Amino acid sequence: MKDIFNTATLCHTAGNPTAAKAAFRVLSEQDFANACDEIMAWDGYTPTPLVSLDGLADQLGVARIDYKHEGARFGLGSFKALGGSYAALRVLQRQLTTQLGRDASLEEIRSGEHREACAKITLVSATDGNHGRSLAWGCQRFGAPCRIYIHAEVSEGRAEAMRNLGADVIRIDGDYDASVILAKTEAEENGWFVVSDTSWDGYTEPPRDVMAGYGVMTREVCETLEQPPTHVFLQGGVGGLAASVAAGLRQYYKDISPRVVIVEPELAACLFDSAKSGKPTTFEIAEETIMAGLSCGEPSEMAWSILTEEAADFLTIPDSIVAPTVRLLANGETGDHVVEAGESAVAGLAALIAARQDPALSDTLGLDANSRVLLIGSEGVTDPAIFEAIMAGADHV
Template sequence: MFLPNRNVLHGEPLDAADAETLGIAGADTVEHFLDHRHNHAMTPLHALPALAGELGLGTVHVKDEGFRLGLGSFKALGGAYAVFRLVLEEAGKRLGRHVDVEDLDRAEVRSVAARMTLACATDGNHGRSVAQGAELAGARAVIFVHAGVSDERVSAIARYGAAMVRVDGNYDDSVRQAARVAAEKGWTVVSDTSWPGYERIPGLVMQGYTAIVREALRQLGEPPTHVFVQAGVGGIAAAVAGHLAIVLGAARPTFVVVEPARAACVAGAARAGHVVKVAHDQPTVMAMLECYEASQVAWRVLARAADAFMTVNEDDAVSVMRRLARPAGSDPVVVAGESGGVGLAGLIRAVAENRTELGLDGKSRVLVINTEGATDPLRYAELVGMSPADVLAGRLAAEATP
């Protein structure tokens, strides 16, 4: 499925609140917080010249979030950042003075954090970030996971001391239960999706993702002409598209949102002109993108800043995982999880089917994001035919060869 953005808001400036969230000052705040993370490092940007040549494009670059802050996913930037902001705001209220990120380890701030419980629903990666942020800040985390979340991913979250709650149903069911239980118990929900009356915290999560765009623009020789980003509820796509629209203005790249055909809730919103709950049947291998209702905030941004919406099939996602693990020519090895390479899968399909509509040609400079590494190593090995450790060993061996 390929759907140009025909929304009446397409190309209009972002809503004032969203522009504030995703703008330059917000991104500055994110970088200030990241400067105080002991394991923060800019993630790599890989050029894929062999693939670009095959596709008839000028350049293809992949921003690799597979090792972000030790969590293996771009979501390391969002949930933990929102947790830190919320803990510091609560500490400021209780202590009657301004507190900043460098105060997180002070006894009086940690005393406030210890009385806070942060809750969220997750497919895996967002929950790890919230749990890690809570552990670092000294708060308690309760993470709700639906029936489709693997035991491997549940264990990865629980390592950060979070209490885990299994929920029958899918991701949307876990979101509703997390919100209900948190309201009953007076906990704070740190969700990466939004709904009417609940927007600020998901906005903070999205704000955390602006670090990816900042880094990529610094690493690229010149801005991209096209960007393909995958979507679950739409948060990462909206953060990237929104920040690019603000900092590049009329020079912004053509932006394409890519989703699993089995869980295309952002495309559903694009068709309807507003957020809708899309029907679902079989689960998708792209587990981190299996969402059936888009975030209200994300859709508000994407209605203005996205240029097209498209879907990819199950085989497309797995094929890209394998291609990145066994690249052609001088292209580097990249470990991409089931959802990590979906933007690239969209690019490959778009070149075959929508090249003219998107203006993809030999001068195009395309940016995609590997949003996750092998966050479920067993599933990765099953799909790729090699363990992530063996894939990385091959990369290290290639890099060591003179």
């Protein structure tokens, strides 16, 4: 294994897993079932592959590694296609039900029956890229105007992808958290509707729908695996992906649900700091991480309520091991199936590789020759220019 993984410094703090009631209360089994029924009925739905990385598992001395590759999801390049578009549909349903004085079904909206009314309902969100692309795609399909707020470090390639889906893209000078505040403020001033993947006081329905939409991915995993994983390494961000997957696995596997390990950039470690302090904690981002989709300084309160019960471990990783992990997958360096992944997709894999070079950390995480590790490859190549630079040898983009 490359020296970069041997010398990488990972920081660890322990979680405090409890009775795991939030995995059933905050996101119910019915929430997941409703989202799965709807999304699996969409044109173009097909399960994404669960790739077995047997060669890498052998090198790392674990029983198996399964990588859920979301690059092909609805042609949008990431798992976010499941969340933002479904949440948009649910926001439109709630508004149309109020306007019509009767229940407006998801199928009616999806089929275009209310397209004229949807054209008067503007949906907005802040994004690092993938959530905004999903929202823009959903708005385009359902006929609603879409405004997306991005921060200074979001690549122009990702911005253009959202414009190509009909979104009005507004770039600000600040960071992701500043773009969230501006989206909320302008929505309140103009009567628009925020479709966010993070929750705050008084705002819970769209983030719950976003996380419920991600449940499609977890169901596909559970129905494919012959044995439950012993570990799942989940990238952080605001926590929505991690909380959804952790809850879905808990609901499916009950008492034999895998050990949940949360992985974040050391440059954006809001969940790690929350675990250390025992409450949702804001992280001051001073420098942007290469993992653009994980550059989030403030955790989702709803997601945290699940993670504080489910997560056993929190890790931070340096940016230095991200590009080498992207190249390892894309070049098939371990003899496994070639996977072209984005920077944020490989956080869990990078952490696993580095952790296995450190016997003490492996022991802390309970990793050994019997471990079966699940990884969520959350995105494919969502910015070709960045991917090409990484493949050409760049470690910072």
